[in-house]
Amino acid sequence: MIVEKLVVSKVLVLDDTRTQFDSMKVFCEECGLVGIRPQHGDEASVMAILESNVDLGGILLYENFGGEPGRGLELARKIHESRPELPIFLRRDSVASVAGFHEKDAAMFRCAYTQADLQQLRTSLDASIFSRAYPTDLVRGITEMTRASLETLFPNCDIDIETPYLVKDRIIYGEVFTLIAIDSNWCRGYMMLQAAEDEVMGLIRRGAGSEGETMTFRELNNVLGEATNMVWGSFKNRYVGQNDSRHEQMQTQVPIIINHHRNYISFGSEDPQLCLKYTLRERNQPNAVSVSIFQRFVFNLNWSPEDFKENPSVESLVNSGELEMF
Amino acid sequence: MAQVLVVDDSSTVRNEVGGFLAANGLTVAFAVDGRDGLEKMKADPSIKLAMCDVNMPNMDGLTMAEKIRSDLKNGTVNIIMLTTENSPAMKDRGKAAGIKGWIVKPFNGAAVLSSIKKLVS
Numbered sequence: 001m002i003v004e005k006l007v008v009s010k011v012l013v014l015d016d017t018r019t020q021f022d023s024m025k026v027f028c029e030e031c032g033l034v035g036i037r038p039q040h041g042d043e044a045s046v047m048a049i050l051e052s053n054v055d056l057g058g059i060l061l062y063e064n065f066g067g068e069p070g071r072g073l074e075l076a077r078k079i080h081e082s083r084p085e086l087p088i089f090l091r092r093d094s095v096a097s098v099a100g101f102h103e104k105d106a107a108m109f110r111c112a113y114t115q116a117d118l119q120q121l122r123t124s125l126d127a128s129i130f131s132r133a134y135p136t137d138l139v140r141g142i143t144e145m146t147r148a149s150l151e152t153l154f155p156n157c158d159i160d161i162e163t164p165y166l167v168k169d170r171i172i173y174g175e176v177f178t179l180i181a182i183d184s185n186w187c188r189g190y191m192m193l194q195a196a197e198d199e200v201m202g203l204i205r206r207g208a209g210s211e212g213e214t215m216t217f218r219e220l221n222n223v224l225g226e227a228t229n230m231v232w233g234s235f236k237n238r239y240v241g242q243n244d245s246r247h248e249q250m251q252t253q254v255p256i257i258i259n260h261h262r263n264y265i266s267f268g269s270e271d272p273q274l275c276l277k278y279t280l281r282e283r284n285q286p287n288a289v290s291v292s293i294f295q296r297f298v299f300n301l302n303w304s305p306e307d308f309k310e311n312p313s314v315e316s317l318v319n320s321g322e323l324e325m326f
Numbered sequence: 327m328a329q330v331l332v333v334d335d336s337s338t339v340r341n342e343v344g345g346f347l348a349a350n351g352l353t354v355a356f357a358v359d360g361r362d363g364l365e366k367m368k369a370d371p372s373i374k375l376a377m378c379d380v381n382m383p384n385m386d387g388l389t390m391a392e393k394i395r396s397d398l399k400n401g402t403v404n405i406i407m408l409t410t411e412n413s414p415a416m417k418d419r420g421k422a423a424g425i426k427g428w429i430v431k432p433f434n435g436a437a438v439l440s441s442i443k444k445l446v447s
Contacts, residue, residue: 321431322437323441
């Protein structure tokens with residue numbers, strides 16, 4: 001099984017040292033990181049990004065970000081208090097360690113590194129963000145089957161898919177999400193689809209023509225529910241073994257915690273989640289706003305990619321949609 | 327009085343399949359899960375064909391098919407599964423319950439209409 005870096009991760013780059021920009025950009029590309037910089041370096045702008053749905057894998061922070069010595073540490077405290085699940089990697093000018101920090105401050109950082117030696121950062125990134133390897137065939141298969149399901153349910157839309165990425169965020173996107181369990185010998189967890197209600201309702205109503213005028217949020221629930229069902233079914237047909245003996249494993253469960261007020265969901269695991277973003281654009285409506293649906297895979301109960309395998313082709317002589325008579 | 331019973335917990339699927347069948351001259355009844363499907367079968371002896379999902383709350387489609395045969399003692403109604411499932415084990419269980427056919431979603435009305443009409447006639 002070949003495991004390539006087909007998946008990337010978004011990191012918030014809080015480093016305003018201009019001489020480092022080019023080398024940081026190259027480093028990020030080499031590591032599979034997509035860097036996001038705030039437009040302004042003040043605390044309010046940074047926290048606004050963290051509260052929005054950027055789906056971050058981590059934060060690269062310079063100890064003197066903002067031009068003031070030690071400001072990075074103050075910012076790290078605010079970030080860590082608000083989003084403790086996001087790993088912070090601290091760049092320091094001369095010392096590649098958190099020596100001299102109070103114990104509580106030192107614990108906020110996954111590592112401290114200097115620009116002269118990025119290997120420590122690379123190792124820490126692998127351990128913190130890229131700690132899970134997702135088989136290439138799995139990731140490609142997921143995008144294929146999800147695209148097919150969305151194309152069936154939104155036949156008036158073209159669908160774009162971003163490069164899949166790893167996320168440590170626990171923030172829920174939008175107002176509606178579906179959740180379905182996935183069980184096999186090699187993985188156990190959940191799949192989520194998340195969407196903003198108004199945006200998807202608009203798509204559904206316009207696609208339904210005059211019948212759309214009377215549609216309510218329940219139709220959105222049904223459509224997203226069916227999308228979830230179709231993806232889950234395809235995943236099961238393709239990747240869940242017919243003879244998976246998982247009875248004992250299936251006895252374990254952990255609580256899922258949802259905080260509606262904070263748009264937060266936790267599955268009890270700190271491992272990065274595989275996230276895919278699907279953008280739906282209505283054909284023949286050049287002025288229509290594109291609509292995003294986010295898909296997350298949270299294998300919090302079991303993850304054994306060494307046992308991953310694809311089932312033999314299930315299409316056999318009958319394609320989906322056709323009747324196989326017995 | 328209906329010719330076809332569409333059983334699926336998804337109203338999106340019920341509307342899609344039922345709307346297609348009705349537009350092609352068939353009378354359609356609906357059920358939201360296997361338990362509801364059994365009740366509808368019991369109440370309407372004119373139903374000639376049941377098209378059922380497998381994964382539904384309260385009672386799944388294969389259990390419903392088995393109970394149509396065993397509890398309702400109805401050995402004549404034709405049953406087709408319309409589902410995301412495609413495993414040989416499930417199909418074997420369906421065959422043992424006397425189902426006539428299996429469609430893996432998504433539904434392709436044009437491809438199956440003539441077969442459906444034969445099963446209803």
